[in-house]
Amino acid sequence: MKPFLKENFVLVLGISLPVILIIVFMLAQSMTKLVDPPQYSAVFVLENNHNNDMFYKFKVKNNKLVVTYKKPDKEDKYNANYNYRTSLYIFDPVKDDVEEITLETPENAKDGKWVNVTVPNVKDLQINPAKESPDGYIFEEHHRRNSNIFSDIFGYYSGKNRYALTKQGRHVPIKNMSYTYGRDTFIGWVVKGENGQ
Amino acid sequence: MSDKEKALGKIVDLAEKNSLTIDDIAAYFVRHAAGTPQGANSIVMKLLTYVGGLFIFAGISAFVALIWDDLNSAARVIITLGPGLIALIMGLAALKDERYIKAATPLFLIAAFLEPAGLFVFLSEYFDGDDAALATMVVFAPLAAQMGLLFYAKKQTSMLFFTVIYAFAFLGAAMEKLDVDGDLVATVLGLSGLLISHAINKTPHRAFVPFTYFIAAFCMAGGAFALLESAFPFDFLLIGVAAAMIYASVIAQSRSFLVASVIVMLGYLGYYTGEYFADVTGWPIALIVMGMVMLGISSYAVKLGQKIGNTSAG
Numbered sequence: 001m002k003p004f005l006k007e008n009f010v011l012v013l014g015i016s017l018p019v020i021l022i023i024v025f026m027l028a029q030s031m032t033k034l035v036d037p038p039q040y041s042a043v044f045v046l047e048n049n050h051n052n053d054m055f056y057k058f059k060v061k062n063n064k065l066v067v068t069y070k071k072p073d074k075e076d077k078y079n080a081n082y083n084y085r086t087s088l089y090i091f092d093p094v095k096d097d098v099e100e101i102t103l104e105t106p107e108n109a110k111d112g113k114w115v116n117v118t119v120p121n122v123k124d125l126q127i128n129p130a131k132e133s134p135d136g137y138i139f140e141e142h143h144r145r146n147s148n149i150f151s152d153i154f155g156y157y158s159g160k161n162r163y164a165l166t167k168q169g170r171h172v173p174i175k176n177m178s179y180t181y182g183r184d185t186f187i188g189w190v191v192k193g194e195n196g197q
Numbered sequence: 198m199s200d201k202e203k204a205l206g207k208i209v210d211l212a213e214k215n216s217l218t219i220d221d222i223a224a225y226f227v228r229h230a231a232g233t234p235q236g237a238n239s240i241v242m243k244l245l246t247y248v249g250g251l252f253i254f255a256g257i258s259a260f261v262a263l264i265w266d267d268l269n270s271a272a273r274v275i276i277t278l279g280p281g282l283i284a285l286i287m288g289l290a291a292l293k294d295e296r297y298i299k300a301a302t303p304l305f306l307i308a309a310f311l312e313p314a315g316l317f318v319f320l321s322e323y324f325d326g327d328d329a330a331l332a333t334m335v336v337f338a339p340l341a342a343q344m345g346l347l348f349y350a351k352k353q354t355s356m357l358f359f360t361v362i363y364a365f366a367f368l369g370a371a372m373e374k375l376d377v378d379g380d381l382v383a384t385v386l387g388l389s390g391l392l393i394s395h396a397i398n399k400t401p402h403r404a405f406v407p408f409t410y411f412i413a414a415f416c417m418a419g420g421a422f423a424l425l426e427s428a429f430p431f432d433f434l435l436i437g438v439a440a441a442m443i444y445a446s447v448i449a450q451s452r453s454f455l456v457a458s459v460i461v462m463l464g465y466l467g468y469y470t471g472e473y474f475a476d477v478t479g480w481p482i483a484l485i486v487m488g489m490v491m492l493g494i495s496s497y498a499v500k501l502g503q504k505i506g507n508t509s510a511g
Contacts, residue, residue: 014392018368021385025375148373150337150366151329154317171376176325 032169038093040133041190042165042174043122047086048182056086056103057114060129060188067117071109088119090190091174093137093165098174126192133189137165141184142173250303270322278315284308292351302355309359312340333370337363354402361393361409380423387417395449407453414442414457422465427472435465443501450505459498463491 005012043065045058057068067088088101099121106117132138142164163184165172212222261276268276288304291297316336341363348356365386372382390413398406418438425432442458466487474483 008396010392011396014389014396017389017392018372018385021377021381022368022371022375025372025377029375148329148333148370150313150333150370151317154314154336156317156321156329156332 028169032171035168035170036135037170038133038137038165038167038172039135040128040137041090041092042133042137042139043088043090043125043127043187043190044139044163045086045088045185045187046177046182047185056117058185058187060127063126063128063191065119065122065125065127065187067103067119068114069103069106069109069117070112070114071105088122088187089174089177090122090125091163091165093172096175098177100177125190127188128191129188131186133165134191135167137167137172139186140164140166142166142171254307273322274315274319277311277318281308281311281315284311289347289351292353301353305353305355305359309344309355309362313337313363316340328374330370330374334367334374337367337370341367352402354404357397357402358405358409361397365390378424380420383416383420384424385420387413387415387420389413390416391445391454394451394454398449398451407451410446410449410451410454411457414446414454414461418442418457418461418464422468426468432468432472435468436462439465443498447501447505452502452505455498455501455505459494462494466490 045056047056055070057070059066059068086103088103090099090101091097092099101119101121103117103119106115108115128134141162162177163174165174208222211217212219265273284304285308288301288308291301291304313336316339317332320332320335341360344356344360344363347353348360368389369382369386372385373379390409394406394409394413397403397409421438422435425435439458439462442461443455446454446458470483470487
C-alpha cells in the first residue's frame with residue numbers, strides 16, 4: 001500500500017482533493033439536520049407579469065389576508081399575449097406539499113377601481129405577516145442553480161425549485177411549483193387553520 | 198515477444214541513441230505520409246469519410262428532433278440510449294478485429310455522448326424530480342464506473358478519457374448538490390484535474406493530457422479568480438497562483454499547460470491594472486508597463502516552450 005501511495009502520490013492527491021471537499025461539506029450539511037424542521041406553512045404570491053403594473057395587492061389585516069384587484073386601464077398586449085397570471089401559493093413544510101391557487105379576475109372588476117377579491121381557501125386562515133416564522137424560519141430565494149453544464153448539454157431541464165425556507169443553514173426547498181418565474185411577494189405564515197397551531 | 202514488439206524495441210533504442218522525442222517521430226511520419234500521393238489520397242479519403250459520417254449522424258439527429266414530439270416516453274429513451282449502447286457494443290467488437298480497430302474510438306465517442314443523453318431522457322420522462330444535480334449524479338456515477346471497468350479490461354485511451362470526464366461530472370454534481378460554492382468547486386476540480394493529468398501524462402494514455410491540462414488550468418484559475426477578486430489584499434495571491442501555474446507547467450513539461458498559465462497570468466495582470474490603476478493619472482503608464490510585461494512574459498513563454506519541446510513531448 002505504502003509503495004503504491006508513494007509511486008502514485010500525485011494521482012491519489014488529485015482524486016482525494018474533491019472527495020475530501022465533498023466529505024467536509026457532507027459533515028457540515030449533516031450538522032444542519034440538528035436544526036428543527038419547519039412547522040408553519042408559508043404563504044406567498046407569484047405574479048407572472050411582463051411589466052411593472054400591479055393588478056393585485058396583498059395585505060394582512062388582523063391576521064387575515066386581504067386581496068384587492070384593479071382592472072388595467074387599457075388592454076395590455078404583452079400580458080394578453082403571454083398568459084399573465086397571479087398565483088397564491090401555500091407551502092406546507094410538514095407534508096412537503098405546495099398548493100397553488102390561481103387568482104381569477106373578479107366579475108365586479110371596474111376600470112381603475114380597487115375591488116376586494118375573496119380567495120376561498122385562504123379566507124379562514126390566520127396569517128402572521130412577520131418575516132420570520134414563529135419557529136425561526138424565513139422564506140427566501142434558494143440560490144442553488146437548477147442546472148449544470150452537463151444537464152444543459154443534454155437538455156435536462158429543471159427550473160421549478162426557486163424558493164426555500166431556511167434557518168441556520170438548513171434549507172427546505174419548495175418543490176413542484178408549476179412555474180417559478182415572475183415577481184414574488186411573501187405574505188406570511190399560517191399560524192391558525194391548516195397545520196397552524 | 199512478437200515481431201511487432203521487437204520492432205518497437207528497436208525504434209525505442211534508435212530514438213534514445215539519437216535523442217529523438219515522440220513528437221519528432223510523429224512529425225516525421227505525418228510529413229512523409231502527406232508527401233506521398235498515397236498519403237494525400239489517404240488524407241482526402243479519411244476527411245471525406247469523417248465528413249460523410251458526420252452528415253449521416255447529423256441527419257439522423259435532425260430526423261429524431263423533427264419527430265421528437267410525436268414519440269412516447271419509451272420511444273424517446275430507446276432512440277437515445279439504444280444507439281448509445283449499440284455504439285458501445287460495436288466499439289468493443291471492433292477492438293477484437295484488427296481491420297475495424299480504427300472504428301472503435303469514434304464508436305466510443307458516439308456512445309459517450311448518447312449514453313448520458315439517453316439516461317437524462319430516461320430521468321426526464323419517467324421521474325418527477327426537480328434536481329439537476331441529483332440527476333447528473335445518477336447519470337454519471339454508473340457511466341464513470343462502466344467506463345472505468347472497460348478501461349481496466351481494454352486499456353483504451355478513449356475509455357480513460359471518458360472515465361475522467363464522467364467522474365468529474367459526478368464529483369461536480371455532488372458538490373453542487375451539497376451547495377458548495379461554484380467558485381470553490383471550479384478551483385478544487387481544476388487543481389484535481391491538473392494533478393490527475395500530470396499522473397496520466399506519465400502513462401501510455403497521455404494523448405488527451407494536453408487538452409485536460411488546458412481545461413483544468415483555466416478551471417482552477419477562473420475559480421481562484423472568482424474567489425479572490427476584489428478581496429484586497431488577498432487578491433494579490435492571484436499573481437502567486439499564476440506564477441505557480443507557470444512553474445508547474447515547466448515541471449510538467451506541458452506546452453498546453455504553459456499556454457493556459459501565460460494567458461491566466463496576463464488576465465490577472467489586466468485585472469490588477471484595471472482594479473488599482475484605472476482611475477489614476479498613471480493609467481497610460483500602467484498600460485505601457487503592462488504591454489512591456491506582456492512582451493516579457495510572451496518571450497519567456499516562447500523560450501520555456503522551446504525548452505519543453507527539446508526535453509519532452511508534453
